[in-house]
Amino acid sequence: MSELSPFLIYFAAALAAACVRGLPRQLLLLATPVAAGLYLWLGLTPGTDVTYTLMNYELTVLRTDKLSLLFGYLFCIASFFAGIFSLHVKDTKQHVAGMMYAGSALGAVFSGDLITLFIFWELLAISSVFLIWARGTERALRAGMRYLVYQVLSGVLLLAGALVYHHNTGSLAFDHIGLDAGIAGWLIFIAFGIKCAFPFLHSWLTDGYPEATVTGTVFLSAFTTKVAVYALARGFAGEEIMVYIGVTMACFPIFYAVIENDLRKVLAYSLINQVGFMVTGIGIGTALALNGAVAHAFSDVIFKGLLFMSMGAVLYRTGNINGSDLGGLYKSMPKTTLLCIIGALSISAFPLFSGFVSKSMVMTALMQENHGYFWLLMLFASAGVFHHAGIKIPYFAFFHHDSGIRTEEAPRNMLIAMGVAAALCIFIGSQPQYLYALLPWEVEYWPYDLTHVLAQTQLLFFSALAFVWLNKQGLYPPELRSVNLDAEWFYRRLVPAGAQHTLALLRRMKETMLKTLTAHMQSVKNEFGKSPMATYHLSESWPTGSMVFWISAILAAFLLLDISGLGR
Amino acid sequence: MSEGQEKIHFFDRPANVERLLKGFYAICILLALGDFVAHRHIGFDWERIPAFYALYGFVACVLLVLIAKQMRKILMRGEDYYGDKSGNE
Numbered sequence: 044m045s046e047l048s049p050f051l052i053y054f055a056a057a058l059a060a061a062c063v064r065g066l067p068r069q070l071l072l073l074a075t076p077v078a079a080g081l082y083l084w085l086g087l088t089p090g091t092d093v094t095y096t097l098m099n100y101e102l103t104v105l106r107t108d109k110l111s112l113l114f115g116y117l118f119c120i121a122s123f124f125a126g127i128f129s130l131h132v133k134d135t136k137q138h139v140a141g142m143m144y145a146g147s148a149l150g151a152v153f154s155g156d157l158i159t160l161f162i163f164w165e166l167l168a169i170s171s172v173f174l175i176w177a178r179g180t181e182r183a184l185r186a187g188m189r190y191l192v193y194q195v196l197s198g199v200l201l202l203a204g205a206l207v208y209h210h211n212t213g214s215l216a217f218d219h220i221g222l223d224a225g226i227a228g229w230l231i232f233i234a235f236g237i238k239c240a241f242p243f244l245h246s247w248l249t250d251g252y253p254e255a256t257v258t259g260t261v262f263l264s265a266f267t268t269k270v271a272v273y274a275l276a277r278g279f280a281g282e283e284i285m286v287y288i289g290v291t292m293a294c295f296p297i298f299y300a301v302i303e304n305d306l307r308k309v310l311a312y313s314l315i316n317q318v319g320f321m322v323t324g325i326g327i328g329t330a331l332a333l334n335g336a337v338a339h340a341f342s343d344v345i346f347k348g349l350l351f352m353s354m355g356a357v358l359y360r361t362g363n364i365n366g367s368d369l370g371g372l373y374k375s376m377p378k379t380t381l382l383c384i385i386g387a388l389s390i391s392a393f394p395l396f397s398g399f400v401s402k403s404m405v406m407t408a409l410m411q412e413n414h415g416y417f418w419l420l421m422l423f424a425s426a427g428v429f430h431h432a433g434i435k436i437p438y439f440a441f442f443h444h445d446s447g448i449r450t451e452e453a454p455r456n457m458l459i460a461m462g463v464a465a466a467l468c469i470f471i472g473s474q475p476q477y478l479y480a481l482l483p484w485e486v487e488y489w490p491y492d493l494t495h496v497l498a499q500t501q502l503l504f505f506s507a508l509a510f511v512w513l514n515k516q517g518l519y520p521p522e523l524r525s526v527n528l529d530a531e532w533f534y535r536r537l538v539p540a541g542a543q544h545t546l547a548l549l550r551r552m553k554e555t556m557l558k559t560l561t562a563h564m565q566s567v568k569n570e571f572g573k574s575p576m577a578t579y580h581l582s583e584s585w586p587t588g589s590m591v592f593w594i595s596a597i598l599a600a601f602l603l604l605d606i607s608g609l610g611r
Numbered sequence: 612m613s614e615g616q617e618k619i620h621f622f623d624r625p626a627n628v629e630r631l632l633k634g635f636y637a638i639c640i641l642l643a644l645g646d647f648v649a650h651r652h653i654g655f656d657w658e659r660i661p662a663f664y665a666l667y668g669f670v671a672c673v674l675l676v677l678i679a680k681q682m683r684k685i686l687m688r689g690e691d692y693y694g695d696k697s698g699n700e
Contacts, residue, residue: 181695182695185695297675298675298678298679298682299679301675301676301679302679302680302682302683302686302687373620373622374620410654410655415655418655419657419667422664422667422671423667423671423675426667426668426671426672426675427671427672427675430672430675442622445623492652493649493650493651494651494652497642497645497646497649497651497664498651498664499664500642501642501643501645501646501662501664501665501668502664502665502667502668503668504635504638504642504665504668505639505642505643505664505665505666505667505668505669505672506668506669506671506672507635508635508636508639508668508669509668509669509670509671509672509673509676510672511632511635512669512673513673513676518676518677519676520676520679520680520683523683523687524690525683525687525688525689525690526687526688526689526690526692526693527682527683527686527687527688528685528686528687528688529686536693
């Protein structure tokens with residue numbers, strides 16, 4: 044049994060990566076996730092607790108059980124392929140930020156109390172924003188700032204919630220919290236909800252992720268939302284409100300994804316949609332649903348990473364990621380095309396691919412709990428996923444009309460990274476027993492039976508048929524260079540416009556008031572000028588100097604009177 | 612840009628696209644017929660409708676796209692709406 048918390052491996056590696064260049068740094072990028080993964084697999088057993096006492100607070104920096112270990116393995120895998128994908132990058136700050144970010148995610152899932160969780164929660168925010176800023180554009184800089192504001196707000200709410208929770212219960216332990224914990228429960232719930240991209244709190248994700256660097260988005264897509272999913276599964280399992288939130292999250296982004304032009308933004312919307320399935324599973328709260336939620340987080344990190352990597356490769360090679368400008372790239376990037384299609388099949392939950400074995404658990408749980416209408420909505424969302432992520436992404440980037448862009452195949456390191464992720468998608472999808480063995484709750488489930496496979500294949504093939512039909516009829520909306528209004532409109536447009544409007548109003552009010560006042564004064568003066576008083580000697584305008592002179596004269600007279608004793 | 616003598620790729624030939632689509636339609640028909648041959652477990656009553664999943668998938672996606680198209684009328688703005696045009700060159 045060991046006392047070393049795995050985040051330390053990453054933090055040490057980040058420090059080392061800041062000091063070396065070239066091959067040693069590349070080796071570090073590859074070795075760190077492998078070392079951390081092996082350590083988790085071999086060195087840690089469920090049930091380890093490492094606690095420190097700091098200023099009367101008991102802080103648990105390492106708490107291992109099947110739930111935290113599952114996310115631990117997942118984050119090691121994600122940082123492994125994201126590391127390979129970014130091997131060609133020379134920018135030191137991106138590598139350091141990536142390592143710190145992955146380490147913070149590990150720190151967060153292994154923390155056993157709310158204060159430790161808060162510290163890693165904020166480290167996640169601070170380390171990840173550099174992956175957006177590293178893009179170097181003015182636009183990325185501003186998007187990063189807005190992203191950071193949201194993330195820090197989430198941290199502040201978490202800290203406030205933790206303190207109220209400690210005040211009320213005398214405990215800081217991060218176990219089931221529940222909304223019954225009153226204001227503390229709600230504060231922590233909203234803090235988790237922001238990082239989990241709940242509806243109306245989601246715009247940092249769709250705003251920030253598409254602005255990050257080619258490799259940064261791969262890191263971003265893996266960690267923040269999944270740490271939040273973990274935190275919700277740990278703290279709020281079975282809260283019914285999450286079923287409503289999750290279904291909303293699964294449904295509304297697919298409409299945006301259909302009309303969005305930036306293909307990485309399409310993937311960002313699709314990320315919210317997938318997290319919706321996880322949140323729903325956590326809300327249902329049965330063993331099968333919770334297993335489904337965390338299993339889906341596991342497969343999602345891998346297939347969403349694969350999709351972001353393939354779009355990253357396109358952006359890297361062509362300098363463009365707008366659906367309106369791409370097309371026909373299968374001619375120059377056939378391997379990337381194939382790997383992207385594997386990611387697309389996985390996210391769409393085709394049988395034998397990873398999405399199928401995890402999403403079907405949530406769907407079955409909805410059915411078992413008799414949530415008929417939610418089940419229909421989620422089925423709609425499943426069909427929608429295939430439509431926007433499964434078909435739209437590969438179709439508009441690699442096929443569609445020939446854009447005339449001729450480029451090279453993605454660099455070898457990118458192909459290897461995508462290959463690793465694709466192999467995992469197929470492995471998990473076709474051999475789900477290995478993933479199921481890692482799941483925290485005890486429940487028997489097997490996805491491959493005739494009913495499931497037939498139903499899912501029908502759903503997907505006829506969704507594809509709808510795409511073909513709409514295209515043939517010319518009904519499919521063309522990709523247009525545009526911005527679609529979303530929740531960010533409130534703070535990017537309404538609030539600034541409102542503030543400007545208010546300022547302008549105040550300025551006008553000040554001017555009118557001054558004008559009326561001066562006019563009034565003038566008229567009083569004029570009136571006075573007409574009166575007989577105006578001719579009186581003292582009412583003429585005198586220089587200030589003469590007034591000072593006369594006041595001094597009067598004071599001097601008083602002084603003289605006082606000295607001579609006449610005033611008493 | 613293309614250099615005159617560029618290789619003709621698979622989907623450059625309309626016949627290939629046609630062939631692919633025909634195969635796809637055939638699979639769709641077989642899948643829909645599968646419902647009448649195979650026996651599915653039923654969880655909800657609406658699953659008893661023949662080819663329920665096929666119909667639902669098709670209708671859902673058509674609705675999704677048509678509604679999204681209408682959303683464009685309300686939500687779509689110019690690329691420079693927020694005053695920071697896309698970073699893509």
